[in-house]
Amino acid sequence: MAKISALKQPNTFCALDGYDPGKFYCELLGDSNQPDATIAPLWQCLETSELSILKQRASDAERELFNLGITFTVYTEKDAIDRILPFDVIPRVISASVWAKVEAGVKQRVKALNLFLHDIYHERHILNDGIVPAQLVLSNSCYRPEMIGLDLPCGTYIHINGTDIVRDRQGEMLVLEDNGRSPSGVSYVVENRHLMQRAFPDLMQGMNIRPVSDYGKRLLGKLREVAPTGVDDPCVVLLSPGIYNSAYFEHVFLAREMGVTLVEGGDLFVENDRVFAHTINGLVQVDVVYRRINDDYLDPTAFNPTSMLGVPGLLRAVQRGRVTLANAIGTGVADDKAIYAYVPRIIRYYLNEDPILASVETHICGEPGGLAHTLANLDRLVLKPVGESGGYGIVIGPKSSKSELEDAAAKLRADPGNFISQPMIELSVSPTLVEQGARARHVDLRPYAITGRDTWVLPGGLTRVALKEGSLIVNSSQGGGTKDTWVLAGDQ
Numbered sequence: 001m002a003k004i005s006a007l008k009q010p011n012t013f014c015a016l017d018g019y020d021p022g023k024f025y026c027e028l029l030g031d032s033n034q035p036d037a038t039i040a041p042l043w044q045c046l047e048t049s050e051l052s053i054l055k056q057r058a059s060d061a062e063r064e065l066f067n068l069g070i071t072f073t074v075y076t077e078k079d080a081i082d083r084i085l086p087f088d089v090i091p092r093v094i095s096a097s098v099w100a101k102v103e104a105g106v107k108q109r110v111k112a113l114n115l116f117l118h119d120i121y122h123e124r125h126i127l128n129d130g131i132v133p134a135q136l137v138l139s140n141s142c143y144r145p146e147m148i149g150l151d152l153p154c155g156t157y158i159h160i161n162g163t164d165i166v167r168d169r170q171g172e173m174l175v176l177e178d179n180g181r182s183p184s185g186v187s188y189v190v191e192n193r194h195l196m197q198r199a200f201p202d203l204m205q206g207m208n209i210r211p212v213s214d215y216g217k218r219l220l221g222k223l224r225e226v227a228p229t230g231v232d233d234p235c236v237v238l239l240s241p242g243i244y245n246s247a248y249f250e251h252v253f254l255a256r257e258m259g260v261t262l263v264e265g266g267d268l269f270v271e272n273d274r275v276f277a278h279t280i281n282g283l284v285q286v287d288v289v290y291r292r293i294n295d296d297y298l299d300p301t302a303f304n305p306t307s308m309l310g311v312p313g314l315l316r317a318v319q320r321g322r323v324t325l326a327n328a329i330g331t332g333v334a335d336d337k338a339i340y341a342y343v344p345r346i347i348r349y350y351l352n353e354d355p356i357l358a359s360v361e362t363h364i365c366g367e368p369g370g371l372a373h374t375l376a377n378l379d380r381l382v383l384k385p386v387g388e389s390g391g392y393g394i395v396i397g398p399k400s401s402k403s404e405l406e407d408a409a410a411k412l413r414a415d416p417g418n419f420i421s422q423p424m425i426e427l428s429v430s431p432t433l434v435e436q437g438a439r440a441r442h443v444d445l446r447p448y449a450i451t452g453r454d455t456w457v458l459p460g461g462l463t464r465v466a467l468k469e470g471s472l473i474v475n476s477s478q479g480g481g482t483k484d485t486w487v488l489a490g491d492q
Contacts, residue, residue, distance in 0.1 A: 015049045015090075016431065019438045025171045025428040027092050027443060038488060039093050041206030046090065051437050058089045058433055061199045070191050070249060085188055086481030088432045089200055092443060092463040093207075099487045102173060102447060103457045105357030106163050108347060110449050113180060113334045115350040117157040120333065121147045131349050132342045136366075140339075142181075142332025144295065146302065146315055152328055153226040154453050159326035160219070160290075161449045162186075162462075165357070167428035174425065175357050176444065178335040178343070181327060182292050185462040185482075186448045187250035190215055190257070192484040208489040210459035215448075216257025218456055219290075223258075225452030226324050227287045234287035236260045237277055239268070241293050241309045251292055265293075270313030273320040288324045289314075295329050337386045337420045338364050360425060366417035374412065374421040378405050381421040383412065396472060398424055427472055430483065432465055442466045444474050445485065460485035 021029065028043075029035060035043040046054075065087060094102070119126050120137050127134040137143055162183030164176040193212050196204060220236060227234030240251040242264050255262035267278050268286065275286040291298065297307040302315040317323045333339060341362035344355045363370035363381075374381060378397050385393040395408040412419050429440035447461035463483040464474035474480040 013051045013437070014047060015051050015054050015433065016043075016047045016438050017051070018436070019431050019440070021429050021431075021440045023169065024426060024440060024442075025167055025169055026440070027094075027167070027428050027430040028090075031171060038095055039207075042091070042093065042203055045203050045205070046431075046438070054089065054433065055435075057199065058087075061089065061195055062087060064199070065191075065195065068191075070188075085476050086467060087192060087195065088465055088467075088481055088483045089196075089203070090431050090433055090438060091196065091203070091484040091486050092430050092445075093486045093488065094460065096488050096490050098173070099459065101356060102165065102445075103459075105173075105175070105355070106161075106447050106449050106457050107455045108351065108353065108356050109163060109175065109178065109343065110158060110161050110451055110455050112343070112347040112350050113161075113178065114155060114157050114451065116346050117328070117331060117334050118152075118155050119350075121330065122149065126346070126349055129349075131345050132339070136338055136342075136364075137333055140333050140336055142295070142330065142336060144330035146319070147328070147330040150319060153228065153324055154451075156226055156451050157328040157331050158334065159222065159226060159328075159451055161451070162446045163449070165445045165447065166360075166425055167445075169426045169428075171428070173357055175343075175359050176425075177337060177340055179446070180331045180335040182294070183446070183448065184247040184250055184292075185446060185464075186215060186458065187253040188482050189448070189458065189460065189462050189485065191253070192482060196484045207486065210487045210489050212458055212460060215458050216254065216259075218458075219254070219450050220258040220260065222450045222452035222456065223288045223290055223324075223326055226326065228321055228324060231287045235277075235284055236288040236290065237263045237268075237286050239263055239265070239289050239291040239293055239311075241265075241297070245292070247292065254290075260290075265307075265309045265311050268311045268314075270311060270317050273313070273317050273322050275311070275314065275317050275323045286323060288326065290326045295332065298325075298329065337362075337384055338366065338417075341420065360422045363421045365412060365419040365421060370421070371412070371416045374419070375409060378409055378412075378421075380424070382424050383408055383419055383421050386418050386420060394473070396424060399472075424472070427466075427474075430463070430465065432467070432483075434467070439469070441469070442472055442474065443483070459487040 126132050158180040162179035165173055166176050167173050190212055223236050224234050238255045263277055277284050277286050293309050296304045298310040299314040300307040300310055301312045341364055347355050363373050365371045365374050381397045383395040427442040430443045431438035432441035443463050443465045445461055445463055448458045449455050463485045464480050465483055466474045467481050
C-alpha cells in the first residue's frame with residue numbers, strides 16, 4: 001500500500017486513503033508499489049485532496065459532459081439510450097520509456113497488417129506458403145473478393161487502427177486484439193483531456209504531459225495523403241450512418257476537429273464513377289471518404305441491397321481509383337479474432353522482425369486441437385465469439401457458473417469456428433474514484449494509429465476502466481468508463 005503524505009490535513013478522509021492494488025500490477029505505482037518522482041506532483045495532490053470535495057468536483061465534471069452532449073448510445077436500454085461515458089478523474093500515467101515501446105509495437109503491427117491485406121488481395125504469398133491457413137482467410141465473412149487486384153494509395157488499407165492492449169500481473173504489455181475496421185473512442189481521448197484541463201488543472205500541475213489535441217489535424221493530413229493519384233487538393237468527408245448510431249457524437253466531433261463536412265449516405269451520389277456531395281455551397285467532388293459505416297451497408301448495389309445508409313455505385317468508384325475509402329473495404333479480415341493468433345507470424349513473415357509487443361496465447365476453436373483444449377479447460381479460459389465486439393458474448397470461465405459453462409460448451413460444439421479462447425489475464429489496475437474513495441479497478445488501453453504514407457500514433461489513447469469491483473469487462477456497453485491517459489514527455 002502506498003505511503004501517506006505528511007502534508008495530509010488531520011481528521012480528513014482523503015482520496016487515496018485505503019488504496020491497495022492487492023496482487024495486481026498498479027498502473028500508477030508500478031513495480032515498486034510506491035509513487036516515484038515521475039508522478040510525485042499528481043500523487044501529492046491526490047493524497048491531500050479531501051474525498052468529499054473531489055467527489056463533488058467529479059460529479060460536476062460528469063454533468064458538464066452531459067451538457068456538452070458527450071454521450072454514447074446503448075441500444076439495449078429502453079428507458080434512456082443516450083448517456084455519458086462514465087469518466088474517472090484519476091488519470092492513468094504512462095512513462096516515456098514504456099510509451100516508446102508501445103508506440104513502436106503499434107506501428108510495427110499496423111505495418112504488418114497492411115502488408116498482409118495487400119498480399120491476400122493480390123499474390124497471396126502468405127497463404128501459398130502456409131503461414132496463415134488459406135481457408136481461414138478466403139472463407140472469412142469479412143474477406144471481399146471485390147478488392148482483389150486493387151492497388152490502393154500508399155498501399156494503405158487500415159488508415160485508422162485501435163490496438164487493444166492490456167498489462168498482466170508481471171507488468172508486461174500484451175496485445176489483446178486489433179481493431180482495423182472502424183475503431184471508435186478517440187473522441188473521448190481528446191474530450192477527457194479538455195475536461196481535465198478545465199476542471200482539474202491542479203492535478204496536472206508539475207506534470208510534463210504530451211498533448212492530444214492535434215489528433216484532428218493529424219488525421220486530416222493522413223487522409224489527404226491517400227487521395228487518388230493526381231488530386232492536388234483533396235476533398236475529405238466523414239460518412240456517418242446518422243444520429244441514431246452509438247458513436248454519432250464522435251462523428252460530429254471528428255468532422256469538426258478535421259474541418260470537413262459530415263455527410264450521410266443521402267448526401268452523396270456517384271456519377272461517371274466519381275463521388276459528389278450535396279453541400280450548402282453546392283455540389284462538391286469528394287476524393288476521400290472517412291466512413292463509419294460497415295462494409296455490408298456501404299453500397300446497396302454491391303453488398304446489402306436493403307441498405308439505406310450507403311451510396312449506390314460507391315464500390316465502382318473505388319475500383320476505378322476515383323475515391324479512397326478509409327478504412328478500405330475488406331479490412332475486417334485483419335482484425336478477425338482468429339487471424340489475431342497468427343499476427344506474430346505475419347510480423348515475422350513480412351518484416352523479418354520479432355513482435356515488439358507480445359500477443360495473448362490464443363486457441364482457435366475451429367481447429368481440432370484448439371477445440372479440444374478449450375472444451376477441456378473451459379473453466380479456466382476466456383471464450384470469445386469471433387464475430388462479436390463490445391464485450392458481447394464473452395464467457396469468462398473462472399467467473400462463470402456451472403450452468404453458464406455448460407451453455408457455452410453447447411454453443412462451442414455447435415459452431416466451433418465462431419470461437420477462440422484465451423487464458424484469463426489478470427489485468428493491471430489503476431486507482432479509480434468510487435463511493436469509498438480510490439479503489440483498484442482493472443483497466444486496458446487502446447492507442448490509435450493513423451496511417452497514410454507512414455504511421456503516427458496518438459500519445460496515450462483510450463484507457464477504459466471496469467467500474468464494477470472485480471470485473472474484467474471494460475467495454476462501455478458493459479458498464480465500463482474511461483480515464484484520461486497521460487504520456488509523460490520525458491522520464492522526469
